[in-house]
Amino acid sequence: MYQIPCPHCGPRAQLEFTYERTVDSVVDPAAAPDEAMRALFTRANPRGLDEEIWRHTFGCRAWMVLTRHRVTHEITQVRATGPEALP
Amino acid sequence: MNRYSALGLLRGALGGHKHWQPAWRDPEPKAHYDIIVIGGGGHGLATAYYLAKVHGLRKIAVLEKGWIGGGNTGRNTTLVRSNYRLAPLHDFFEFGLKMWEHLSDELNYNVMFSPRGAMVLGHSDADMIRLAERGDAMRCDGIDAELLTRDQVARAEPLLDMSRSARFPIEGAMVQPRGGTARHDAVAWGYARAADALGVDIIQKCEVTGFVRDNGAVVGVETTRGRIGAGRVGICVAGHSGHVAAMAGLRLPIESQTLQALVTEGVKPMVNGVVMSNSLHCYISQSDKGGIVMGGDPDNWPSYAQRGQPTIVQGAIAQAIALMPALSRLRMLRTWSGVTDMSFDGSPIIGETPVRNLFLNGGWCYGGFKATPASGWTYAHTLATGAPHPLNAPFALDRFERGATIDEPGVGPLPNHR
Numbered sequence: 001m002y003q004i005p006c007p008h009c010g011p012r013a014q015l016e017f018t019y020e021r022t023v024d025s026v027v028d029p030a031a032a033p034d035e036a037m038r039a040l041f042t043r044a045n046p047r048g049l050d051e052e053i054w055r056h057t058f059g060c061r062a063w064m065v066l067t068r069h070r071v072t073h074e075i076t077q078v079r080a081t082g083p084e085a086l087p
Numbered sequence: 088m089n090r091y092s093a094l095g096l097l098r099g100a101l102g103g104h105k106h107w108q109p110a111w112r113d114p115e116p117k118a119h120y121d122i123i124v125i126g127g128g129g130h131g132l133a134t135a136y137y138l139a140k141v142h143g144l145r146k147i148a149v150l151e152k153g154w155i156g157g158g159n160t161g162r163n164t165t166l167v168r169s170n171y172r173l174a175p176l177h178d179f180f181e182f183g184l185k186m187w188e189h190l191s192d193e194l195n196y197n198v199m200f201s202p203r204g205a206m207v208l209g210h211s212d213a214d215m216i217r218l219a220e221r222g223d224a225m226r227c228d229g230i231d232a233e234l235l236t237r238d239q240v241a242r243a244e245p246l247l248d249m250s251r252s253a254r255f256p257i258e259g260a261m262v263q264p265r266g267g268t269a270r271h272d273a274v275a276w277g278y279a280r281a282a283d284a285l286g287v288d289i290i291q292k293c294e295v296t297g298f299v300r301d302n303g304a305v306v307g308v309e310t311t312r313g314r315i316g317a318g319r320v321g322i323c324v325a326g327h328s329g330h331v332a333a334m335a336g337l338r339l340p341i342e343s344q345t346l347q348a349l350v351t352e353g354v355k356p357m358v359n360g361v362v363m364s365n366s367l368h369c370y371i372s373q374s375d376k377g378g379i380v381m382g383g384d385p386d387n388w389p390s391y392a393q394r395g396q397p398t399i400v401q402g403a404i405a406q407a408i409a410l411m412p413a414l415s416r417l418r419m420l421r422t423w424s425g426v427t428d429m430s431f432d433g434s435p436i437i438g439e440t441p442v443r444n445l446f447l448n449g450g451w452c453y454g455g456f457k458a459t460p461a462s463g464w465t466y467a468h469t470l471a472t473g474a475p476h477p478l479n480a481p482f483a484l485d486r487f488e489r490g491a492t493i494d495e496p497g498v499g500p501l502p503n504h505r
Contacts, residue, residue, distance in 0.1 A: 001396050001397060001398070014396070015396075015398055018387075019387060019388035019389070021501070022389075037487070037488050038338065040500050041340045041431050041487040041488070041500055042338040042339060042340050042487075043329065043338065043339070043340075043341065043342050043389075044329070044333070044338060045329030045330070045333075045338075045339065045341060045342055045343055045389065046329070046330070046333065047327070047329075047330040047343075047391045050389070052388075052389070070343070070389055070390055070391045070392070071390075071391045071392050072392070073390070073392065
């Protein structure tokens with residue numbers, strides 16, 4: 001288990017957060033069918049860093065984007081995000 | 088290959104067991120193979136075995152980055168069943184279940200397949216309707232399934248909490264009597280030994296680091312032990328499919344997540360069959376050594392780390408104890424976790440990729456172990472002929488863009504919501 005630095009609450013237990021999806025899988029409503037298909041049904045799924053949308057569901061309930069390493073769980077960047085990143 | 092037999096064991100015992108030979112060779116990689124299978128787990132080894140046995144191919148290599156059976160083959164809960172509602176799934180797994188029934192004879196290796204019954208509990212009227220529908224779908228295709236009443240469940244598993252005040256009251260169950268468990272390591276070792284005897288090169292500590300391309304087509308692999316040419320290459324690395332496929336420039340409908348399981352100290356027989364609950368997502372069985380094996384949900388966020396979050400294990404244990412209170416007296420021996428390919432409809436992917444000569448077997452979610460023989464059989468067919476076997480044709484990679492997903496739970500393309 002690790003801690004996630006919430007942009008609003010500071011470092012909190014990962015248990016308070018839920019993972020939503022990766023940033024590149026947010027479907028743009030104006031996307032062409034093949035782009036939408038790519039965002040909906042495929043992932044880069046790297047064995048390394050990826051940008052992920054998480055939510056402090058059991059805390060302040062705010063959405064955020066984490067840059068997290070998929071093997072070490074190291075979080076290199078956190079940014080608060082507004083409605084533009086919501087699915 | 089020395090055939091294993093009771094008589095041979097007795098003879099060996101009289102000679103102080105000095106007769107044992109390594110069960111497979113440790114060959115140096117050759118410059119070129121007809122077919123390379125990446126991944127020396129149960130599925131990869133089974134694929135190589137059927138390529139040699141059924142399709143008569145001789146120049147086959149299995150490349151394994153660690154040691155064979157050291158990935159998810161050694162990290163599952165060893166359950167074998169074919170109790171799915173959708174026809175492509177139950178047909179595929181039933182084909183596999185029929186292979187399990189003869190696998191020890193086929194491989195001359197005791198895989199300890201034990202058809203002790205796989206029971207799915209129902210906790211409400213809605214659960215029972217769903218289970219009846221699923222059982223009917225199975226029986227229509229000739230697969231065994233029986234709906235059990237509360238009394239029958241209580242007789243089959245006396246330690247379940249059948250009281251009306253139970254946290255998860257039990258209304259009944261659907262059982263597949265031919266389902267059960269098998270010995271996971273023996274499956275990898277048995278297939279490895281049998282494949283090796285047919286001339287397959289099993290090359291361990293050989294990690295694939297890239298693909299050799301010629302005019303777009305894959306013509307070999309770069310590995311930590313040098314470049315190896317190949318006619319066709321089959322990826323068979325479930326858990327790490329995304330990582331390996333990315334080397335060929337592919338983005339897959341897969342997200343890698345951690346799945347955990349645990350085992351308790353060994354005790355006398357107390358769980359007769361396999362007890363599962365889809366409403367809770369908890370499964371309980373007792374190994375032949377006596378340990379109670381339990382598993383639960385995946386960690387629900389992407390991870391390639393072969394370690395999980397303790398709270399998930401805690402949740403699985405809480406569910407198991409609610410179903411079977413006597414389990415609370417046991418001590419946990421160990422927990423483990425594996426990296427699973429969570430696919431976007433919960434079904435596996437076996438077939439061609441957009442890259443010529445490159446094939447994919449992955450996306451097994453948390454249900455790959457039971458598929459080992461069927462996966463090997465159909466993937467071998469696909470690799471040998473270049474076209475899918477009828478059983479794996481529905482599991483093509485392009486089914487997502489065709490809108491032909493096989494979504495048993497019906498939850499849509501969100502692997503973390505399964």
